[in-house]
Amino acid sequence: MPTPSEYLNQASVIIVTGGSSGIGCSIIKAIKIVSPDVCLCNLSRSKPEVFLGENGHHIGVDLSDASALAAAAEQLQRIIEVAPLGKVVLVNNSGYGDYGRMPDLDIGKQLNMIDLNVRAVVDLTTRLLPQLLERGGAIVNIASTSAFQPTPFLATYGATKAFVLNWTLALNEDLRGTSVRALAICPGPTRSNFYKSAGFESPPMNSGANATLDMTADEVAEYTLSALAKGRSFIVTGWKNKCIAFFGSKFPIVTVTRIGGIILRKLRLEQHKGNS
Ligand SMILES: NC(=O)c1ccc[n+]([C@@H]2O[C@H](COP(=O)([O-])OP(=O)(O)OC[C@H]3O[C@@H](n4cnc5c(N)ncnc54)[C@H](OP(=O)(O)O)[C@@H]3O)[C@@H](O)[C@H]2O)c1
Numbered sequence: 001m002p003t004p005s006e007y008l009n010q011a012s013v014i015i016v017t018g019g020s021s022g023i024g025c026s027i028i029k030a031i032k033i034v035s036p037d038v039c040l041c042n043l044s045r046s047k048p049e050v051f052l053g054e055n056g057h058h059i060g061v062d063l064s065d066a067s068a069l070a071a072a073a074e075q076l077q078r079i080i081e082v083a084p085l086g087k088v089v090l091v092n093n094s095g096y097g098d099y100g101r102m103p104d105l106d107i108g109k110q111l112n113m114i115d116l117n118v119r120a121v122v123d124l125t126t127r128l129l130p131q132l133l134e135r136g137g138a139i140v141n142i143a144s145t146s147a148f149q150p151t152p153f154l155a156t157y158g159a160t161k162a163f164v165l166n167w168t169l170a171l172n173e174d175l176r177g178t179s180v181r182a183l184a185i186c187p188g189p190t191r192s193n194f195y196k197s198a199g200f201e202s203p204p205m206n207s208g209a210n211a212t213l214d215m216t217a218d219e220v221a222e223y224t225l226s227a228l229a230k231g232r233s234f235i236v237t238g239w240k241n242k243c244i245a246f247f248g249s250k251f252p253i254v255t256v257t258r259i260g261g262i263i264l265r266k267l268r269l270e271q272h273k274g275n276s
Contacts, residue, residue: 012086
């Protein structure tokens with residue numbers, strides 16, 4: 001079983017979406033430590049503060065915009081074409097949530113979220129897959145523990161992550177027998193800008209029962225690279241999140257939705273901007 005460093009050293013190009021903050025930024029930092037010379041490409045609207053290395057590229061792009069994504073994918077295809085032989089790894093990490101009760105939420109933001117969390121993942125992966133199949137490599141998609149059960153007050157977000165989880169597992173089977181595999185990462189609450197962009201005053205894990213559930217983005221990055229090296233197709237980060245995912249997927253779906261609604265309504269009342 002290769003270590004993360006052994007695995008990453010076989011890669012010639014690593015592409016990360018959303019490396020300007022949070023989990024994506026931590027993944028970039030972790031890759032740079034073990035593989036400083038790899039051609040590391042970041043795709044996000046703002047430039048990451050972390051230096052991508054001499055061979056690195058930042059492609060400024062709004063991935064929810066289909067034509068901007070197509071142009072960025074062409075740029076990546078040219079970068080891969082001239083890169084030395086080696087695996088290509090694509091980490092689809094960009095994403096956001098939007099907390100609140102339907103139909104009070106901004107429909108534009110909901111639809112844009114589907115474009116980013118779902119359409120962009122399928123589109124970018126499909127465009128780069130021929131080159132990944134030529135060179136070997138992996139597709140790593142950041143899903144969430146929200147993928148295991150319906151998530152009231154995060155209804156659209158949870159459904160996008162259920163899509164990402166199911167699509168990734170099915171893709172991994174489609175790719176069986178090739179030199180490319182797909183891996184779904186399911187983090188639970190993680191300290192990042194996610195909660196701010198989802199409309200919370202402060203991360204819900206800063207108080208109450210959630211206080212013990214949170215993880216740092218660096219920890220999620222460590223789980224991700226370790227799972228990639230081990231050839232896993234799916235992981236939930238940490239044993240507490242594993243328990244939640246287990247109950248979320250094993251109990252009757254109507255019951256877990258109801259319980260989720262009660263918990264998330266409480267968070268919404270206490271911490272959501274819209275109700276402060
Ligand atoms: N934090 C959690 O609790 C948690 C839990 C489970 C799963 N996740 C998932 O983890 C992933 C990373 O989130 P995070 O927690 O690290 O949040 P974050 O700190 O808010 O990072 C989100 C990243 O996505 C990028 N992004 C947002 N809109 C984009 C767009 N239109 N085009 C391109 N890139 C865009 C952002 O870059 P720019 O703003 O510069 O474009 C940023 O780099 C997401 O898919 C999220 O759903 C997070």
